[in-house]
Amino acid sequence: MDSLCPLTDAVIGDFAREDAAQLYTLVGRGARSHLKVLRNGLEISEMAVSDLPGNPNAVWTVKKNIEDQYDSYIIVSFVNATLALTIGDTVEEASDSGFLPTTPTLGCSMIGDDSLVQIYSEGIRHIRADKRINEWKAPPRRQIVRCAVNRRQVAVALSGGELVYFELDLNGTLNEFTERKLFNADIACMTFSEISEGELNSRFLALGTVDNAVRIISLDPNDMLMPLSTQNLPCPPESILLIDTPNDDGKGVAAVHLNIGLQNGCLFRNTVDNVTGAIMDTRTRYLGTRPVKLFKVQVQGRSAILCTSSRSWLLYHFQRRFHLTPLSYANLEYAASFCSNQCAEGVVAISASTLRIIAAEKLGVAFNVQSFEHRLTPRRIAVHPTKPCLVAIETDHAAYTEVTKTIKRNQMANDVEAMATDETEAELAREIAMNLREKKLDERVFGAPRAARGKWASAISLISATTGEKLTYFELPQDENAKCLALVQFSKHPDAVMVLVGCGVNEPLNPNTVTPEEAANRPVRGCVYTFHLSPTGDRFDFLHRTETPLPVGAIHDFRGMALVGFGRFLRMYDIGQKKLLAKCENKKKRYRERERKRKASES
Template sequence: MEVEKHEMSGDVACLDIAPVPEGRQRSRFLAVGSYDNTIRVLSLDPDDCMQILSVQSVSAPPESLLFLEVQASIGGEDGADHPASLFLNAGLQTGVLFRTVVDMVTGQLSDSRSRFLGLRAPKLFSINVRGRRAMLCLSSRPWLGYIHQGHFLLTPLSYETLEYAASFSSDQCAEGVVSVAGDALRIFTIERLGETFNETAIPLRYTPRKFVLQPKRKFASAEQMENGDDDDKDDPLSDEQYGYPKAESDKWVSCIRVLDPRSAATTCLLELQDNEAAFSLCTVNFHDKEHGTLLAVGTAKGLQFWPKRSLVTGFIHIYKFVDDGKSLELLHKTQVEGVPLALCQFQGRLLAGIGSVLRLYDLGKKRLLRKCENKLFPNTIVSIHTYRDRIYVGDIQESFHFCKYRRDENQLYIFADDSVPRWLTSSYHVDFDSMAGADKFGNIYFGGCHRMSLTEIEEDPTGGKIKWEQGKLNGAPNKVEEIVQFHIGDVVNSLQKASLIPGGGECIIYGTVMGSVGALLPFTSRDDVDFFSHLEMHLRQDHPPLCGRDHMSYRSAYFPVKDVIDGDLCEQFPTLPLDAQRKIADELDRTPGEILKKLEEVRNKII
């Protein structure tokens, strides 16, 4: 029985009816998406049926619409829940998910947000997750939008591309999803809500030390360096279950592993013999193109730490990739006087940090050939990064040293070092002038060299030789300035620059000894810096830590915190009571919704 009819100005692309509110018999709103890049909200009330309540223009024709009513239960001091909100979600043909709030009374649209999901236009479906309505977005990969701990989260699912989906329930599967994937019908459940990463564990024999990616191959292979106190012997029992047999206390075992990460299969495993242990590795392309990409591995024989540090000798192994990169063949090994803790390719040669000596090697027929070296580093070299003709060397307890190689003189010069002793645990090259590092006391910092002093070095015909002889503080003529300082409170053992989502911003990802993963995202506008600085300041006052310690003094445990805003603290804003949220928002001349939108935008840039 046709009750009402309404002529639309353009062809209808998609539509959706809002869920029926509790205690009512009919829904209030109808959303219609048109090919003229507009979304209209119409009334379904008998008094003003089919009247247009609001119009929203979007950047592309909508492919799918879905109303989603969410009840955000956020426990504040008063224990009150936030009121229910009605969201209108639209999947646009450009692969963007457009999300806006619908006023429950007037139908007006406000607080719109958008996020790029994939190359295909998202199709939206309503499902149930933990007794609440949730949204499944099917683009080039499936995404799930749901409420978790007071936040609306939109996270990708670790599953293959789906065409259609619907909520499904049975005795065996209370909250399932039935879907179409290609020509197959699949039923699956969604587990482990709230987890940020999907991880795959590959068991190894010993403790992994270093790994690199093998370049220019159809598959990505990693060389895992392992080092332990056990030996490999034939045992009828499962070694994985009962553990490997132990060797004597002063014996090392170590191996080099070539791993295909897609199939998790080990394609090559070389056990190091004669009490050798591997400590560093890198891929290197020498000027001699005969062998292509080679693998350099730094090892030590008979290394002991007690009663005093000693070793028999060190080696640098050179391996050639054979069998399409799946196996390794030893070309030769070069004996050195210390432990090569750092290796790096540099202009068709190999840089090695052996104790306090930085040495440049070239490839020979039977061994590596020394070209030049610098013995002026204070303790032990633990990291080497290169860019163009510049070398960034990390010392185990004296932070970074900026070096330059003069090809015409065949000399390595240190033109800048740090005045602050830092016990480095990890490092990463950020740009031409700066390095990111972490020390063993739980600090992350960025150090850079002043551009004016760098220009003087570049234009100095002696390459800084005269200034080096003058020196400052018994060191280099220039000092590394601290750009960023932040106390994590956990020892960082890995730093890497990455973009975790398509279209997301590049950030520095760090991993810690205790198993946490964090990200440092650079701000690109001064307005964002001012906004989050003031938000952090208010949260420090109105939401102090449970243990009663001052937040700023914690983040400045060893050095004063500098130019870093604590995102973990800002993320606690939604957990505040409504009155506290309104108070902070008024101080910032914003509404609580605008602050939540800003937090979501920054979160979506990372993950």
């Protein structure tokens, strides 16, 4: 079962500079130990990544025919061009799509049963199935700035706040509505509501204007383009999307939700009345520091919303409730739903100058987990104050270090070769000895060789907080037990970060079971290792080792020095060239002595 047991230590913070905190946990025992990094977000599968010739600003997917199961084209818009890509076993540039390649595209879609429409700043391009092209040109000195399109309707916003509406007739021709609607402010975004079952056209058109308002416009033939309701916003809207949410039992009228992405990084989610168009029940969620853009995608056969800001989020309906979860993936700038024979419910998205095809997995899970292996049981973890790196200590009792394991294997191999009495046994012994020397069994499967009680193996790791890679691995000598860890900035070197590791030497697991003879043969003591952490945080270098009379139990950075505790001693150390220099010491009296004196004074 996937769990965090046993958990030995954990830290939380945005050490990977991802604009959201991560949880770094030390989990497991022995060779089956891991550093698990938990991120609040959905796990994303990356299907393909392709470099594009420039930085695109938008992407869409379209089908050629209403009966097609999969998307036919990926349309990518650049600052001064449009690129059409065909979707098949491979994604290649299309030469006969009918799209105008020399201008950026504002929107595109399949319209009717087998036609395509491309909307650009100078007009609307209607591409028939037989490659006939009809064009509507914008008025002189006016440009199309925003658009909305579905299978039967097109709405475009001209500069100056003028709305032009088109409908598809039975002959497959786009006809402009006779009257145009003029608003007092420029239109910033627009969207159609979804076409309900049994109807031909959308019932509502939602408009966001730069005067911090959203309006629901009627598309009913009796009151065409009449405003039904208005909602004021705290800042201008960046994107808007109307989504129908069917009931869980599939009966009744679907609820209409108005989703508004604002330029201040907030998402407004409202409910729209199916009959009157009234806006109700506003809910707000902060998504990031950049303006919020909304894109309709498919998840579990239902409409979902991909939100992009300084982080990317997915708003979807799963197990009878809505989930708004960040994506554990690179920041996306524009996205569209993607469907092919290799990926039924995917997303094609733009990130910088790359085109990516991705899919969300493990819906409903709160955390995305990455695991990185450790050789020994990790005990403590510390975080660099400015760089994205972590320092961890690993310790196991009754264990051998890698150096000792190699010595033991060589000794066993030599003993096997020495036991051979004739040539046949010698040949077999050489084969066994070679296997002992060269073949190392996977300790995660077979376990590590167990040493005697009182034997210790320890190591210190420098780990990248972004990739989990071990940048530096330093193994301590046999029988040194790493117990504590601290990052210290000494006053003599204020710009340098030192890693101090406190250890016990020849320390028994239970001191009460040690006989006087064993204590005389293996004296218990301690030490402190000092390492210099590089300014870039990509490595640490060993400086020196300082002996202490007892095992070190705690180290703390205190006023430009290191506060070290061992036994009943508390010492303050400063940095030196060959070892740490003891500056002062506090020797605490034993508890029993204090109690005896207290009782004597009371009596």
